[in-house]
Amino acid sequence: MLDGTLVMVTCPIDLFATATVELSEGAGRVRGPAGSPKAARAVELSLARLGRNNEEARLHLESPLPRGKGMASSTADIVAAVGATAAALNTETTVRQQADLALAIEPSDGVMLPGIALFDHRYGRIAQSLGNPPGMRVLVLEFADALDTEAFNAVDRKAELHRREAHFREALDLITVGLKNGDDEMIGRGATHNALAYQEVLPKPQLPDVLALGRAAGAVGVNVAHSGTVLGLLFPEDFERADWAAEEAWKRLSNLTAVHNRRLIGGGIVRHHQRET
Numbered sequence: 168m169l170d171g172t173l174v175m176v177t178c179p180i181d182l183f184a185t186a187t188v189e190l191s192e193g194a195g196r197v198r199g200p201a202g203s204p205k206a207a208r209a210v211e212l213s214l215a216r217l218g219r220n221n222e223e224a225r226l227h228l229e230s231p232l233p234r235g236k237g238m239a240s241s242t243a244d245i246v247a248a249v250g251a252t253a254a255a256l257n258t259e260t261t262v263r264q265q266a267d268l269a270l271a272i273e274p275s276d277g278v279m280l281p282g283i284a285l286f287d288h289r290y291g292r293i294a295q296s297l298g299n300p301p302g303m304r305v306l307v308l309e310f311a312d313a314l315d316t317e318a319f320n321a322v323d324r325k326a327e328l329h330r331r332e333a334h335f336r337e338a339l340d341l342i343t344v345g346l347k348n349g350d351d352e353m354i355g356r357g358a359t360h361n362a363l364a365y366q367e368v369l370p371k372p373q374l375p376d377v378l379a380l381g382r383a384a385g386a387v388g389v390n391v392a393h394s395g396t397v398l399g400l401l402f403p404e405d406f407e408r409a410d411w412a413a414e415e416a417w418k419r420l421s422n423l424t425a426v427h428n429r430r431l432i433g434g435g436i437v438r439h440h441q442r443e444t
Contacts, residue, residue, distance in 0.1 A: 168328035174293055175393045177277045177284045180305055180429035184230035184243035186251035193223025203228050205272050206244040212268050213252035235313035237395010239276035245269045246279045250436040266291050274320045282433040298346035300431045302404035306412055307427035312396040319394045327368045334364035355388025355401045362391040380419050384412035
């Protein structure tokens with residue numbers, strides 16, 4: 168929380184939702200995967216926004232992102248679907264349009280924004296790129312527990328957030344300066360400071376053990392899901408230390424179900440010919 172506004176800092180990684188949209192003349196129906204109604208709704212809203220709601224649309228969607236863990240899987244689906252709809256019409260949508268369309272469906276992560284970004288995930292009143300990340304890796308630690316994002320966002324946590332506002336601001340300042348200077352250690356300190364402050368809002372029972380693992384592995388910091396159960400260890404672009412921590416995590420952490428050794432990247436849609444990611 169900053170000055171009464173709820174915000175999050177994005178942490179985009181090189182793991183993508185991929186969407187393709189096929190259009191034909193019809194009655195405006197959108198057909199998509201049975202388990203992805205939000206992405207199908209994104210296609211419908213995109214067609215309406217672009218003045219083409221008389222098109223028949225078929226959505227194909229693939230995503231390796233785990234569900235219910237706090238890795239922005241729904242937002243990735245939605246933004247990929249928005250971009251794929253624009254590609255099918257041989258046009259483009261602005262980042263602001265992508266954010267507005269996503270927020271029309273649900274509170275959303277800011278991964279459509281370039282670089283690492285500060286984002287008001289409910290209303291989009293703040294949508295600010297903080298800069299591109301230096302070469303870093305995120306060792307994403309996925310646990311058995313899951314979280315219903317919609318249920319989490321339905322609970323008023325303003326009191327807990329307000330009490331920690333000074334800590335959140337300090338964390339954001341460290342991350343912002345770290346991005347400006349390409350300083351991975353400062354970014355890591357800011358992320359860790361935020362993770363500790365956020366324990367009062369959404370406790371992560373594995374955080375103490377993950378912090379200990381990070382110290383042993385030489386990580387520069389730890390980050391946590393805003394509305395989920397995953398944690399991440401932040402490393403410089405150093406494969407050996409991250410790989411060692413990935414192996415050690417299985418020995419030290421309880422309820423661990425998956426480990427993803429990924430690269431920290433800037434956010435935004437990536438177009439591959441007629442495919443959108």
